[in-house]
Amino acid sequence: MYDHQLHQRINQILQQHKIDIAGKDNFFYVRMMANADSMYQLYKEIYGSSTASEKHFNQLLGVMIHAYQQRSETLRKKDEEKADKGNWFLSNEIMGMSLYADRFCGDLSKLGNKLDYFEKLGVNFIHLMPVFESPEGESDGGYAVSNFRKVDERFGSNHDLEKLQKKMNDKGMYLMLDIVLNHTSHKHEWAMKAKQGDKHYQDYFYMYSDRSIPDEFEKSMPEIFPESSPGSFTYIEECNNWVMTVFHHYQWDLNYTNPLVFRDMLDNILYYANLGVDILRIDAPAFIWKQVGTTCQNLPEAHTLLRLIKQCVLIASPGMAILGEAIVAPKEIMKYFGTGSYTAKECDVAYNATHMALQWDMLATGDTRVMLAAQHEILQKPYGTTWITYTRCHDDIGLGYDDYMIRQAGYEPYGHRKFLQDYYSGNYDGSPATGALFSSNPKTGDARISGSLASLCGLEKALNDNDERAIELSVRKILLMQAHSFFLGGIPMMFYGDEAGYTNDYSYLNDPGKSYDNRWMHRPVIDWEKNKKIDIEGTIENRVFSATQRLISIRKKLEVVADYKNLTWLTPHNMHVAGYLRSFEDKKLYCVFNFSDRSAYLTWYAFKSHGVEPTVLYDHWTGMELPVGENYDHLVIEPYGFHLLEPR
Ligand code: GLC
Numbered sequence: 001m002y003d004h005q006l007h008q009r010i011n012q013i014l015q016q017h018k019i020d021i022a023g024k025d026n027f028f029y030v031r032m033m034a035n036a037d038s039m040y041q042l043y044k045e046i047y048g049s050s051t052a053s054e055k056h057f058n059q060l061l062g063v064m065i066h067a068y069q070q071r072s073e074t075l076r077k078k079d080e081e082k083a084d085k086g087n088w089f090l091s092n093e094i095m096g097m098s099l100y101a102d103r104f105c106g107d108l109s110k111l112g113n114k115l116d117y118f119e120k121l122g123v124n125f126i127h128l129m130p131v132f133e134s135p136e137g138e139s140d141g142g143y144a145v146s147n148f149r150k151v152d153e154r155f156g157s158n159h160d161l162e163k164l165q166k167k168m169n170d171k172g173m174y175l176m177l178d179i180v181l182n183h184t185s186h187k188h189e190w191a192m193k194a195k196q197g198d199k200h201y202q203d204y205f206y207m208y209s210d211r212s213i214p215d216e217f218e219k220s221m222p223e224i225f226p227e228s229s230p231g232s233f234t235y236i237e238e239c240n241n242w243v244m245t246v247f248h249h250y251q252w253d254l255n256y257t258n259p260l261v262f263r264d265m266l267d268n269i270l271y272y273a274n275l276g277v278d279i280l281r282i283d284a285p286a287f288i289w290k291q292v293g294t295t296c297q298n299l300p301e302a303h304t305l306l307r308l309i310k311q312c313v314l315i316a317s318p319g320m321a322i323l324g325e326a327i328v329a330p331k332e333i334m335k336y337f338g339t340g341s342y343t344a345k346e347c348d349v350a351y352n353a354t355h356m357a358l359q360w361d362m363l364a365t366g367d368t369r370v371m372l373a374a375q376h377e378i379l380q381k382p383y384g385t386t387w388i389t390y391t392r393c394h395d396d397i398g399l400g401y402d403d404y405m406i407r408q409a410g411y412e413p414y415g416h417r418k419f420l421q422d423y424y425s426g427n428y429d430g431s432p433a434t435g436a437l438f439s440s441n442p443k444t445g446d447a448r449i450s451g452s453l454a455s456l457c458g459l460e461k462a463l464n465d466n467d468e469r470a471i472e473l474s475v476r477k478i479l480l481m482q483a484h485s486f487f488l489g490g491i492p493m494m495f496y497g498d499e500a501g502y503t504n505d506y507s508y509l510n511d512p513g514k515s516y517d518n519r520w521m522h523r524p525v526i527d528w529e530k531n532k533k534i535d536i537e538g539t540i541e542n543r544v545f546s547a548t549q550r551l552i553s554i555r556k557k558l559e560v561v562a563d564y565k566n567l568t569w570l571t572p573h574n575m576h577v578a579g580y581l582r583s584f585e586d587k588k589l590y591c592v593f594n595f596s597d598r599s600a601y602l603t604w605y606a607f608k609s610h611g612v613e614p615t616v617l618y619d620h621w622t623g624m625e626l627p628v629g630e631n632y633d634h635l636v637i638e639p640y641g642f643h644l645l646e647p648r
């Protein structure tokens with residue numbers, strides 16, 4: 001709604017900053033005025049309207065104006081181009097990879113020389129795992145940031161990052177960086193000052209002089225890393241205080257009830273925007289608001305804060321989309337896209353963590369029913385938002401979908417999850433997977449799963465056993481999993497190494513800064529000699545790489561797989577086959593995947609019950625034309641095989 005007083009107030013501040021509202025800064029001015037009221041309302045929802053909070057609101061406006069003024073001409077032009085395109089991130093032409101610069105190739109400057117590798121594969125969107133300063137040995141893979149503005153020497157310099165971004169931009173590639181919003185490292189300047197007793201900075205954290213409030217909190221807060229960092233508070237000897245540390249003991253939770261924390265972190269967000277970030281990954285947003293008596297996850301205020309961030313970004317750097325890394329229950333994930341009048345106005349992108357885990361469920365059981373039971377939830381994603389679709393990332397696989405989904409498929413939830421944990425951690429007789437349990441919590445029976453795509457698909461064991469048939473099956477599984485997530489809708493995000501079939505890397509066990517966290521087993525150090533094999537016909541590296549490359553090029557050619565809310569699940573005719581239909585305008589693509597180790601028979605009727613009756617289907621995967629048979633006849637899909645079928 002239009003608010004005249006607010007308009008006047010903003011005009012005044014803009015004038016002080018010499019913003020040319022009718023001239024060159026007009027696009028900024030329009031954005032500011034269009035979003036001012038909702039931004040102000042969201043702000044007041046959290047911080048009220050006391051004299052102090054009104055003062056802080058003005059400061060927030062100052063932060064945004066300053067960031068806009070710092071934004072380069074190139075980025076401003078890109079903002080306009082993206083605005084003209086609309087929701088640019090829905091495109092089928094975007095293909096992502098997530099990687100650690102140091103483990104991938106040494107550092108950021110060397111990464112600049114690897115862009116041809118990405119181009120060869122078809123990747124044009126890179127998620128650089130955290131590169132900002134983080135204490136070695138206490139870094140949580142870079143998610144314990146001690147300086148939000150300084151690239152860690154391990155990765156190079158700020159200049160290297162800027163150079164890389166420019167090079168990527170020139171090639172039309174997109175960049176994703178993280179903002180670790182929920183916490184800082186205990187070595188961050190704010191934490192250091194708090195330790196020294198500086199009250200101003202102690203208020204940046206949840207700090208208490210005795211255990212009474214921490215005890216209250218801990219009654220209802222689940223533990224995130226129960227094995228390596230039990231509890232949610234850490235005693236800080238220097239200042240004789242307890243500080244909230246939901247993740248590791250060296251990650252101090254920021255206190256967003258303090259408007260200065262919001263102001264300073266928004267400043268960091270916009271700093272990243274001005275580095276040329278196309279999608280900002282907001283790390284662990286589910287945790288940013290705390291309230292005694294709750295799990296301190298997914299609270300309504302966390303959503304209000306994210307909406308406020310979205311409004312501020314829309315004004316200062318509209319070309320940057322927001323990804324909320326909420327790896328929570330299916331129903332809760334959906335809320336990060338916004339609800340009510342904020343539908344599609346919170347995070348533009350979220351991880352399809354539910355589906356990721358369900359793919360692993362299907363692969364272990366050969367049964368698609370639990371996955372299907374979850375779809376009514378996932379399909380509610382609002383138009384204009386999208387998923388990151390993925391099979392593996394740097395984190396563990398959590399089996400966080402709901403019990404009722406498991407029950408609906410006829411399984412008992414505890415036993416079903418236990419089976420999956422055993423299957424992937426190598427504790428189930430006959431399982432080819434070599435993963436491990438992560439963060440087992442004996443109190444709750446909960447455990448997540450670590451392991452690389454290839455190892456979880458059985459390649460490591462097959463290679464050790466020198467079993468050619470098992471190798472073939474594991475390669476098929478790798479491609480089945482990738483294909484299923486590449487065509488589902490959303491931005492596919494591969495994890496580095498998976499494109500060349502990397503199995504688990506156990507070198508982390510020799511590093512005391514990593515050995516306590518088995519997620520490092522699936523964060524490989526790339527051996528570029530080995531990678532040369534991607535060009536040697538018949539090698540595993542070549543089989544996986546060239547097939548992945550082909551899948552990517554198919555995806556990029558087919559606009560029907562862009563994420564236009566155009567996904568329909570095929571009526572199941574065979575519980576081993578996951579099948580979805582992608583449609584756009586007069587185009588259709590049937591994607592069918594056999595998750596079992598036997599050939600699967602799918603009635604041709606499956607292709608005739610969705611508005612069209614194709615007579616010939618062209619398989620983009622095999623390049624073959626398949627005549628559609630009678631309803632009593634079947635398409636036979638080989639074990640762990642799949643088809644991408646377009647009616648001709
Ligand atoms: C996110 C990251 C994970 C990290 C955690 C704490 O979930 O993906 O790697 O441990 O946040 O920052």
